[in-house]
Amino acid sequence: MKGYAWAIGATAACTAAGLAMEGRFDPVNIAMVYLLAVVIVALRFTRGPAVLASLLSVATFDLVFVPPAGAFGVDDAQYLLTFAIMLAVGLVISGLVESVRRRAREQSKLELEAETERMRSALLASISHDLRTPLAVMAGASSTLATKGESLSAGERVQLASSIYGQAREMSEQVAKVLEMTRLETGALRVERDWESLGELAGAVLRRLAERMAGHRIVLDLPAALPLVRVDATLIEHVLANLLENVARHTPRDTLVQLRAKWTASEVLVSVEDYGPGLAPADLERVFGKFEHGGPEGARRGVGLGLAICRAIVALHGGRIWAEAVPGGGLALRFTLPLEAPPALPQEQPA
Numbered sequence: 373m374k375g376y377a378w379a380i381g382a383t384a385a386c387t388a389a390g391l392a393m394e395g396r397f398d399p400v401n402i403a404m405v406y407l408l409a410v411v412i413v414a415l416r417f418t419r420g421p422a423v424l425a426s427l428l429s430v431a432t433f434d435l436v437f438v439p440p441a442g443a444f445g446v447d448d449a450q451y452l453l454t455f456a457i458m459l460a461v462g463l464v465i466s467g468l469v470e471s472v473r474r475r476a477r478e479q480s481k482l483e484l485e486a487e488t489e490r491m492r493s494a495l496l497a498s499i500s501h502d503l504r505t506p507l508a509v510m511a512g513a514s515s516t517l518a519t520k521g522e523s524l525s526a527g528e529r530v531q532l533a534s535s536i537y538g539q540a541r542e543m544s545e546q547v548a549k550v551l552e553m554t555r556l557e558t559g560a561l562r563v564e565r566d567w568e569s570l571g572e573l574a575g576a577v578l579r580r581l582a583e584r585m586a587g588h589r590i591v592l593d594l595p596a597a598l599p600l601v602r603v604d605a606t607l608i609e610h611v612l613a614n615l616l617e618n619v620a621r622h623t624p625r626d627t628l629v630q631l632r633a634k635w636t637a638s639e640v641l642v643s644v645e646d647y648g649p650g651l652a653p654a655d656l657e658r659v660f661g662k663f664e665h666g667g668p669e670g671a672r673r674g675v676g677l678g679l680a681i682c683r684a685i686v687a688l689h690g691g692r693i694w695a696e697a698v699p700g701g702g703l704a705l706r707f708t709l710p711l712e713a714p715p716a717l718p719q720e721q722p723a
Contacts, residue, residue, distance in 0.1 A: 375413065375421030382409035383428040390437060399437045403454050406433050410458055414465035426462035430455045506539035513539075556684040563607065563688050567600045567714060570608075570633055570642065577612045578631075585616060587625035588646075593632035601640055601709050607685045608709070611693075614678040615644040615705045623648030639691070639708045647702040656695045682707070 386409045390402040406429035414422035434455070513532040521529060571594045578590065601608075612631075619629050623646050630645045651659065660679045679693075686693045686707045693707035 375417030376424055378417060379413050379421045379425035379428060382413055382425055383432055385409070386429065387432050387436060390433070394437065399433075400454065402437055403433055403458070406430075407458055407461060410462045411465055414462050415469055417466075419463070419466040419470055422462040422466035423459075426459045430458050506543050509539045510536050556681065556688075561607075561688075563604045565602050565604055567602055568605045568608070569600060570594060570598055570640065571596075573605060573609050574612055574631055577609050577616065581613060581616055581620075584620050585629075588620060588623070589626060589628045591628065591630045593630060595633070598633055599635060599640065599711060600714055602712050603689055603709060607688070611682045611685050611707065612642075612644075614682050618678055618705070619644060619646045619648070619703075635711065637711070639710050641706060641708050643704050643706045645698055645702065645704040647698065647700070650697055650701055650703045651695065653697070656697070659695060660693070679705075 383406070386406045389405050393402055393405070410422065410425045410429055413425040513535045516524075517529065517532050524532075574592065574594060578585065578592075616629070616631070619627070623629075627646050627648045630643070632645070633640055633642045635641065660683045682705075683693050686709070690710045691708040693705070696704050696706065698704050
């Protein structure tokens with residue numbers, strides 16, 4: 373319906389312009405104004421509105437500007453050629469535009485199918501690679517417990533049980549990341565924003581990751597005057613946790629890790645910096661892709677979705693995330709969150 377409304381509106385606008393031009397321009401020049409309207413409608417919409425614009429333009433031009441005025445008769449046969457050209461232009465351009473749009477839709481469909489297939493292959497390859505090891509460990513440990521449990525010491529049994537538990541937890545986390553990425557891509561994840569302190573969010577994350585980060589030296593640089601941000605606390609905690617877990621996974625023990633933040637008038641910049649092996653310049657953007665891993669192939673762990681999830685969450689909050697090399701070696705993972713004016717505190721009413 374929008375296209376047909378455009379056709380009617382464009383014809384009316386051309387008629388108004390033609391009336392303003394009448395007396396100073398030949399009728400053929402006024403016909404060019406109608407032709408322009410036909411071209412615009414044909415480029416923007418489908419064939420139906422283009423044909424309507426052509427017919428309305430011909431009829432209105434004939435009725436208003438072609439002698440005898442006020443009637444659909446034509447005294448000069450040359451105007452018949454003008455009418456035919458208007459109709460032909462509308463049909464030809466609308467046909468070409470529709471052909472281009474159809475090819476674009478077909479190309480988009482092919483690209484989507486190719487991307488879906490690539491993602492499916494990457495997911496299967498990643499899961500088969502990254503879940504095979506924990507499954508093998510669990511199978512071996514549980515088999516040992518089942519066949520030799522009575523002959524093992526209590527410490528050995530505890531060690532094997534702990535190994536099974538740790539690997540099961542790792543697998544559960546990887547599957548959860550796949551599901552979370554799916555929710556983010558399909559728009560099923562709702563963002564519940566509220567005013568939060570980044571310092572409190574970081575503290576909660578570090579307490580939760582205390583065991584995993586125990587082998588690293590953590591330095592916090594979060595100013596007390598850091599402004600509040602309006603975010604989904606659970607999602608931003610997830611971003612911080614993913615960034616810190618990425619450091620723990622890809623750097624040696626005793627690596628210094630700095631979690632710092634600073635702000636400008638419009639945004640807060642949060643950085644997780646480590647002084648480990650870092651990344652090659654070509655990998656700084658690649659690691660944010662789905663099923664991508666940093667570091668050498670033999671050292672990869674996880675399904676490679678942590679940083680992709682971070683990017684999706686930060687984008688939902690209107691920020692951006694990137695990686696850059698730290699001078700002297702190491703890696704900095706940085707993201708921004710926009711600052712909003714905090715709500716005014718309610719004023720106390722006088723007694």
